[in-house]
Amino acid sequence: MKKLKLKKKNLGDFINELTRDYALYAPQEKEGTISFSLVEKPEEITLDYHNSDTSPKEIFFPQKEVILTYQDGNSQPVFYEGKPFALLGVRPCDAKSFQLLHQVFSTKKFEDPYWLTRFKNALIIGLACNDTLPTCFCNWLDGSPHGKEGMDILLTDLGETYLAEAVTEKGESLLKQQKDWEEASEADLKQASKLEETALKSLPPKIESAKLKEKLDGMWDDPLWEEIAQRCLNCGACAYLCPTCHCFDIQDEGNEKNGKRIRLWDCCMYPLFTKEGSGHNPRKNPADRVKQRFMHKFNYIIQNFDKYGCIGCGRCITYCPVNIDVREVLKQILET
Amino acid sequence: MGTINEDLRKQAQKLLANKEIDYFVGCRQGTIPFRSAPHAFRTEAELDQLTFDMTCSNNLAQFLHKNYKKGDKIGIAAKGCDARTLIQLMAENQFPREAIKIIGVPCCGVLDQKKIRDKLGGKPVLKYSLPSMEEILSGKKDTLTVEGKDFKEEIKLADVVSNNCLVCEYPSAPLADTFIQEGLKQEKASGSMNWLEKFEKMSSDERWEYFSKQYSKCIRCYACRNACPFCYCEQCIVDDSQPQWFGKSTNLSDTMVFHIIRTLHVASRCIGCGACTRACPTGVDLVTLGLYLDKEIKERFGYTPGLDPGELPALCTYKEDEKQDFIM
Numbered sequence: 001m002k003k004l005k006l007k008k009k010n011l012g013d014f015i016n017e018l019t020r021d022y023a024l025y026a027p028q029e030k031e032g033t034i035s036f037s038l039v040e041k042p043e044e045i046t047l048d049y050h051n052s053d054t055s056p057k058e059i060f061f062p063q064k065e066v067i068l069t070y071q072d073g074n075s076q077p078v079f080y081e082g083k084p085f086a087l088l089g090v091r092p093c094d095a096k097s098f099q100l101l102h103q104v105f106s107t108k109k110f111e112d113p114y115w116l117t118r119f120k121n122a123l124i125i126g127l128a129c130n131d132t133l134p135t136c137f138c139n140w141l142d143g144s145p146h147g148k149e150g151m152d153i154l155l156t157d158l159g160e161t162y163l164a165e166a167v168t169e170k171g172e173s174l175l176k177q178q179k180d181w182e183e184a185s186e187a188d189l190k191q192a193s194k195l196e197e198t199a200l201k202s203l204p205p206k207i208e209s210a211k212l213k214e215k216l217d218g219m220w221d222d223p224l225w226e227e228i229a230q231r232c233l234n235c236g237a238c239a240y241l242c243p244t245c246h247c248f249d250i251q252d253e254g255n256e257k258n259g260k261r262i263r264l265w266d267c268c269m270y271p272l273f274t275k276e277g278s279g280h281n282p283r284k285n286p287a288d289r290v291k292q293r294f295m296h297k298f299n300y301i302i303q304n305f306d307k308y309g310c311i312g313c314g315r316c317i318t319y320c321p322v323n324i325d326v327r328e329v330l331k332q333i334l335e336t
Numbered sequence: 337m338g339t340i341n342e343d344l345r346k347q348a349q350k351l352l353a354n355k356e357i358d359y360f361v362g363c364r365q366g367t368i369p370f371r372s373a374p375h376a377f378r379t380e381a382e383l384d385q386l387t388f389d390m391t392c393s394n395n396l397a398q399f400l401h402k403n404y405k406k407g408d409k410i411g412i413a414a415k416g417c418d419a420r421t422l423i424q425l426m427a428e429n430q431f432p433r434e435a436i437k438i439i440g441v442p443c444c445g446v447l448d449q450k451k452i453r454d455k456l457g458g459k460p461v462l463k464y465s466l467p468s469m470e471e472i473l474s475g476k477k478d479t480l481t482v483e484g485k486d487f488k489e490e491i492k493l494a495d496v497v498s499n500n501c502l503v504c505e506y507p508s509a510p511l512a513d514t515f516i517q518e519g520l521k522q523e524k525a526s527g528s529m530n531w532l533e534k535f536e537k538m539s540s541d542e543r544w545e546y547f548s549k550q551y552s553k554c555i556r557c558y559a560c561r562n563a564c565p566f567c568y569c570e571q572c573i574v575d576d577s578q579p580q581w582f583g584k585s586t587n588l589s590d591t592m593v594f595h596i597i598r599t600l601h602v603a604s605r606c607i608g609c610g611a612c613t614r615a616c617p618t619g620v621d622l623v624t625l626g627l628y629l630d631k632e633i634k635e636r637f638g639y640t641p642g643l644d645p646g647e648l649p650a651l652c653t654y655k656e657d658e659k660q661d662f663i664m
Contacts, residue, residue, distance in 0.1 A: 064585040233562035237617045240557045321615035323366040323373040
């Protein structure tokens with residue numbers, strides 16, 4: 001696979017090139033919040049960042065998506081029809097989350113056409129983490145600050161230049177078109193692996209994550225859930241910032257003659273999430289909802305998809321108003 | 337007399353040892369900078385983790401109320417806003433006065449994580465040191481030090497304290513069973529009202545623009561509602577489905593209706609603790625409108641919530657002699 005060097009001063013040209021063929025999304029700061037937004041001008045983007053506050057999953061799985069319109073008895077599904085998406089500057093943990101979401105939305109039994117339409121032709125250009133955050137723990141969950149999973153190209157910041165490594169055929173063919181980018185030298189690759197080593201060292205010491213699933217098998221009635229629920233606000237800040245949470249609700253807006261059907265993010269922390277038509281709620285107790293969150297990520301998803309349901313980005317740790325730190329919870333699970 | 341924290345632990349220990357309470361509500365140090373975790377301390381052994389400083393930014397009365405069961409006896413370390421919340425909740429018949437042992441703590445405001453982050457341009461803080469509460473309260477120190485990968489900076493506390501604390505009129509519990517270090521009690525926040533005055537001077541178009549910008553950041557996670565001690569409806573209006581009163585999307589029309597309804601619903605009950613704003617992951621300014629309504633209610637009805645457990649909120653009651661000039 002190709003390994004080239006992109007001079008930082010030429011990044012603008014590359015971005016302009018991408019915007020011709022793709023709907024390009026990259027980290028941008030607005031009102032103090034960094035999110036992946038549609039790039040109109042190269043100078044709007046910031047690659048000198050730790051991670052976005054909101055997760056880039058919202059591009060392929062928007063918080064609100066009209067999936068169908070109906071009028072006078074006729075209905076019409078609505079699919080994304082714009083240019084294919086390109087994401088630039090995706091951190092390795094978030095790129096990994098796309099792989100999990102893709103598995104969830106394209107099982108043998110069900111294929112989600114809305115996810116697939118947006119995701120299938122997307123180009124993912126990742127950006128390695130040379131500088132991790134104190135809340136990062138991707139190394140606990142099969143991830144790495146320089147991980148390539150889920151990317152077409154991985155960029156590594158080498159100071160004046162980015163090392164650009166092709167990961168997939170798609171990435172390779174894009175790099176092949178870059179006639180004026182230099183080949184990366186041995187020294188560049190050495191520098192990149194040194195940066196990776198440093199980044200890995202800055203992460204917290206690993207735990208025995210492989211044992212989590214089995215431990216949780218026996219924790220259905222554990223008092224831990226009640227203990228966490230005491231302070232958990234049962235809000236959705238963790239789930240709505242989480243790159244792997246993917247639950248949704250479907251609602252109709254309009255009247256009996258015409259309107260639209262929309263899909264909206266939903267969250268297992270909300271009491272309404274499991275409330276049934278009869279009025280019965282199987283997860284009425286907040287502790288049951290707390291349990292669901294951790295069971296889903298560290299037991300059910302592992303069982304169903306052979307992957308962790310968490311990628312260790314640490315957004316929930318940063319933003320939980322009552323300091324529910326998933327790393328602490330995982331340690332508590334292992335100690336049980 | 338020891339430090340504030342030593343005295344606080346001693347008080348809590350005494351209450352637990354004498355079986356005057358079932359548990360003590362306070363904060364323990366969090367796992368990341370500037371966050372603390374509300375906690376129910378049930379044993380004396382746990383109490384060495386009990387701590388009070390400017391990172392204790394949650395409304396502990398919300399924690400207490402959420403976990404309160406009839407018959408419980410609970411002790412609590414209460415800042416001015418925590419105590420006012422308790423008083424207000426008592427006025428709303430949520431628990432009897434005798435169920436709660438209020439230990440007042442001297443407060444000089446709590447830190448706003450987002451302000452610190454903005455100040456540092458997003459650079460992560462690896463280590464920080466706060467002066468002791470005694471040093472801050474007595475005016476000897478007014479900065480905190482933050483350290484990251486290749487920086488070390490001093491930040492003025494006044495620049496990173498929560499907005500609502502800047503205009504707080506009751507930093508100390510108006511009602512308490514015991515007060516820790518009464519000598520350090522603050523009477524009124526020394527911060528400036530500039531920011532609220534700036535808002536008052538805005539034209540209605542400017543206000544509309546300001547709040548549109550704020551509410552468009554909302555991701556409907558309901559952290560504000562759930563952190564609010566006065567949002568305790570068994571079923572919130574946004575969770576009604578038959579009928580569903582308004583949409584659940586992040587469209588501005590939906591988020592704005594949600595926030596305005598919520599603000600109106602807690603008007604004359606909101607004591608301006610700012611927990612909503614601090615809980616918001618996207619930095620929506622929720623407290624300004626609340627504080628502004630508070631001010632209006634004070635002017636119109638001469639009522640301030642959270643001072644008298646025997647008095648109903650202004651908008652929940654009617655007095656014959658109150659101003660009626662708004663009725664045409």
